[in-house]
Amino acid sequence: MTQHDYIVIGAGSAGCVIANRLTEDPDTTVLLLEAGNPDTKPEIQIPLECTNLLGTEVDWGYFSQPEPYLNNRKIFCPRGKVLGGSSSINFLMYIRGNPHDYDHWQELGNPGWSYQDVLPYFKKSENQQRGASKYHAVDGELSVTDFISPTAISQRFVDAAVALGYDHNPDFNGMQQSGAGPFQLTVKDGKRHSAAAAFLVPILQRPNLTTITGALVTRLLFEDTCTVGVEYLHERTLHQARVNSEVILSAGAFDSPKLLMLSGIGDAEQLQALGIELVANLPGVGQNLQDHVVVPVPYEATGDLHTAITSNGIAESGLFLHSEGNLDTAPDLELIFGPILLAPPGYAHSSLGFTGLVTLTHPQNIGSVKLRSLDPNDTPIIQMNYLQSQSDVQKLIEGVKLIRKLFHTSAFDEFRGKEVAPGADVTSDAALEAYIRETCGTVYHPVGTCKMGTDSMAVVDPELRVRGVEGLRVVDASIMPTLTTGHTNAPTIMIGEKAADLIKAKGCISQQILTLSDRI
DSSP, rough: OOOEEEEEOSHHHHHHHHHHHHHSSTTTEEEESSBBOOOOGGGGGGGGGGGGTSSSTTTOEOOOOOTTTTTTTEEOOOOOOOOGGGGGGSSOBBBOOOOOHHHHHHTTOOOSSSSHHHHHHHHHEEEEEEEEEEEEEEOSSSBBBSSSSHHHHHHHHHHHHHHHHHHOSSSSSOOOOOOEEEBBBBTTTTEEOOHHHIIGGTTTTTTTTTESSSSEEEEEEEETTEEEEEEEETEEEEEEEEEEEEEEEOOOHHHHHHHHHHTTTHHHHHHHHHOOSSEEEOOTTTOOOOEEEHHHHHEEEEOOOOTTHHHHHHEEEEEOOTTTTTTTOHHHHEEESSSSSSOOOTTTSSEEEEEEEEESSSSSOEEEEEEEEEEETTTOOOOOOOOOOOHHHHHHHHHHHHHHHHHHHHTTTTTTEEEESSSSTTOOOHHHHHHHHHOOOEOOOOBBOBBSSSSSSSSSOOOOBTTSSEEEOSSGGOOOSSOOOOOSSSHHHHHHHHHHHHHHHHHHHHHHHHHHHHHO
């Protein structure tokens, strides 16, 4: 049995940051456990290969339960199972969200999480190609860049939006989020710059960091309500590791609640029904699951669009907008443009095309994650409940109509072929709703299942400490009380940065107490 000051479970977007920041102190020892393998798969490094990573050995490959509002379809829910976690298989987009998101978190009872509080942590990580500014920094580990060779048609999407009266916005992470412009990616020298590449690979030789891949944590170890270590499966053998200070759970929105429940933290009635000894009754564990929903509107192209391998293919430019005109809130729709054709199954098409994706930034769907069994190798039960709200459906219908309007401006005249889906003859709201319910899916942004707050359903407090126990924090997207406006990788890295400071501050206080007691 080994002993460490901290044990970090999950080398994903937050876990890599935590491991880096805590081991900056050479006297602090950290054990980092990752269920996946090293990020050596060549396709990980090539941005255009991102779609080909889904469903492979570097993906947990989860599916939801049959979704009652989507004709009982099971929705594919990929999650990274590799060093870097989902940052090693995602679409590389760097979107922080909207200031309203974080101010709302604070209003929900989370002091210290306002936009002004979290902006320095976004900047701390960032190495911004465009240079330093009020909103950006260049001294961080994470490379944030423009597309190296964007397709000509992606600029036409921006031109079309401006022609329809929307603002041109060159920086979705700057002064304002609404408007049309190019996305930025986490890319360095033309290759994916995952959390592992940015924060972990440069420090793997630190003597105070122990990293073990292929290590599935099976349960947390407690003495009464004090976290004392973890049990994990590595090379078909169970191991235990003890912790001196804290265990940091960074396994993501599906697996963090799963591990808490397997370890006796969750809804008492559900855990006792499975025969799990209760450590802390927290009914919010696994609840409050939120995710962005997306609908594709693909068109054939009149010729090859020449998409570079340094492009993610699926999202070169976009438009954030307020569908109801309320500019005092965060945008509620995101339209994403990509120079590849993403056609739903069953729709005949050529291989050449482009796609508009309609995304709800703040959908009403609330789902859950539950245990399927007591076996740590078993997949969790995931219920998304997409489109349980008719207002969400109506916003998606309006988004599909807007995509069509954009694609039929003069900016697309030389590129536009036929509409592949839902098809030019599908025009009524009822027919569009049927198409949406049959084809919509996830943008791969699950959050909220270990939400922070002070209410009865909160799992962690504003310092990310799990309620009802000692020595345990959750640090990943599961702590978000609500979805951010956009994509979740950048906010999850920010959460890792802020959590590292919270942990260090607690460590300093503990050391001061020990020093004082020695003097006494």
